[in-house]
Amino acid sequence: MANAPFELKGRSVYVAGHRGMVGSALVRRLGREDVNLVTVDRRDVDLCNQAAVFDWFAKTRPEVIFVAAAKVGGIVANDTLRAEFIYDNIAIAANVIHAAYLNGAEKLMFLGSSCIYPKLAPQPLREDTVLSGPLEPTNEPYAIAKIAGIKMVEAYRSQFGSDFISVMPTNLYGPGDNYHPELSHVVAALIRRFHEAKVAGAKSVAVWGTGTPRREFLYVDDMADACVYLMKTYSGAELINIGTGEDITIAEFARVVAEIVGYSGEIAFDTSRPDGTPRKLLDVSRLAKLGWRARTWLTDGMRQTYQDFLAVSAKSDKRRESCSC
């Protein structure tokens, strides 16, 4: 496995999706590096718009690129906004990867997702099982778009010798997550719902599905650290899973949320909602061999995330009050 040191110092580093949960964590982490950070707002460059992307890249010519921009959401968002998930994510991957090649980028990291692996692949999920079986239907459009990005990286490496790499993150959570009640991932969704249940004094709070699926949760600042570490040390063609190597059932996780939020009522399971993939535990042995391990315990990361949620909701309450005039 190629393990080539790559110097970030003094380089122009573009974080696509810099306002997102991962993107903002990358901006925080890169603040500890001596780099020229490059960002551009979505309202100025829509990464689905090829002409706008090519024009901006030709003017800016970033040397290093983290592709952390994507249309992202939880199981219901993926299962209902299927056309948006496949179109946006194929377009973003195609436009940014090709523009990076056209403008001679030194290095690019494409962020895939653990949902690219077959629904029933052997666990823990090894990187070489991609395309070895049917995908989880609820997020197949998103997964296909991510696989397209991965295959583009492979193709540009082989045809043009581009130093482009692909990483496969597990489920992520942390500051900057999306707390939308319907479209979010499970961590942010339950923090919000359990908090609102506590404040309302609700006797019971609903968790989607049966509670039996298992999920692995990586704190987003660990994810950003892993991305910077791999950008500096890895230049291989193989995918690299990024995770903690441990998972938990949704039912057990809901009890962790209740504890962190201070909700003491009943937890009910709404089986009208989908479970999705039964398990998505990543094999992180390649990452460990490259010398990186996750550091943040779930309960510590959850405490930080709950504080982030409280800060975000306080801000939106203020905004509502100020504009209720």
Ligand SMILES: NC(=O)C1=CN([C@@H]2O[C@H](COP(=O)(O)OP(=O)(O)OC[C@H]3O[C@@H](n4cnc5c(N)ncnc54)[C@H](OP(=O)(O)O)[C@@H]3O)[C@@H](O)[C@H]2O)C=CC1
């Ligand atoms: N969250 C998770 O659990 C996981 C995430 N990932 C991957 O990590 C990456 C980051 O995810 P995450 O931070 O959670 O997602 P977020 O939704 O928090 O951030 C996505 C970012 O992409 C930007 N974006 C989306 N569409 C466009 C567009 N057309 N033009 C320009 N910018 C755009 C958004 O901009 P704006 O805010 O302005 O809309 C946002 O800043 C993605 O590639 C995702 O697939 C992989 C596995 C798990």
Ligand SMILES: C[C@H]1O[C@H](OP(=O)(O)OP(=O)(O)OC[C@H]2O[C@@H](n3cnc4c(=O)[nH]c(N)nc43)[C@H](O)[C@@H]2O)[C@@H](O)[C@@H](O)C1=O
């Ligand atoms: C990162 C990964 O994330 C997505 O896959 P997912 O892991 O299934 O996403 P999720 O976080 O939404 O659900 C995880 C589990 O949690 C259960 N669950 C309980 N209660 C709530 C709840 O209130 N909201 C949500 N969203 N899920 C809930 C839910 O039923 C499921 O069993 C992909 O679409 C794709 O985006 C992707 O790659």
